[in-house]
Amino acid sequence: MNSELLDYTVLFVEDDIGVKQRVSESLRRYFKQVYEAQDGEQGLALYKKHKPDILFLDIDLPKLSGLALLQKVRENDPVTKAVMLTAHTELDMLLQATELKLTKYIIKPLNRKALQETVQMLVEEMRSYQIIPQKNLQLKNEYMWNVQTEILTHKNEEIKLTPNEKKIFMHLIRYPNRVFSYNDIIAHVWEDPYDKQGPLRTAIKNLRKKLPEDTIVSVYGEGLKLQT
Missing domain, CATH: 1.10.10.10 (Winged helix-like DNA-binding domain superfamily/Winged helix DNA-binding domain)
Structure with a gap:
């Protein structure tokens, strides 16, 4: 990927303050606009306000879980890309939620290589399915x-x-x-x-x-x- 910031908006929802800060800083190396939330309800409110292109969601969030948040998003929005951060112990529950159209799930802790590969995949997929490549x-x-x-x-x-x-x-x-x-x-x-x-x-x-x-x-x- 080149060094130019990508013109997509991202919402990152994570309740661990340290993880949220580190991952948000990493996401800002790729994307021009990154919104942050610390619980599911705040994340849903920010989603409704900003309609981001990409969601990065921790599966285990207070007030509204990552899965429940994404379920609400999918009621009217089948296209926004969604990446779920999950622990090994939560993987079985995540894999049962096939109707949520996850783009990818990442096992925590999230490392730089996994994030870079995920961003690359997201961008390639979005560019492939948007109107832009068409004539x-x-x-x-x-x-x-x-x-x-x-x-x-x-x-x-x-x-x-x-x-x-x-x-x-x-x-x-x-x-x-x-x-x-x-x-x-x-x-x-x-x-x-x-x-x-x-x-x-x-x-x-x-x-x-x-x-x-x-x-x-x-x-x-x-x-x-x-x-x-």
Whole structure:
């Protein structure tokens, strides 16, 4: 892997303060944004707020276990990558939870080599299944997004997007049908996120006019998603 920080968000939930500090520092060598939580309930709240791309969860957490947390995530989110940290004695319980779509489990204590290999696997898998490697994204009513040229067309006619409209659209197409919070979108589009709710509403309103009806859908109390 190269030295450039990866543009994915990570949530790490671990109740051991020393382990949380050491692993978080290691994760920040790879990822630009790492959120931390010390129990399952706090982890779930941070997940709902930030909608991270990757979860690193200790299986044995206070208030809400790692498995219970991931079960709640999977109720509406089948795509976020999940890595579970587990002791040998917990492995049988973990292996029974096949419906949780774990990307990987790691036996504790976590060492640098295991973390590096896990990060490499996560990145390769995410890049393989995201829209980015594809050439075109076909939308409804003969609309097309060319990933390579970053141009939106309708019946081969180019539709001009402002820089902010393009940033919003490109952020949403990372995971079609996944809900992104308004704060997450704001943080992605504007360097200074202060008081940007109004500009975001305006940009979304204008972007919707340039796309097929119901392409960008509001999810009450959660955020926005691109519906394909």
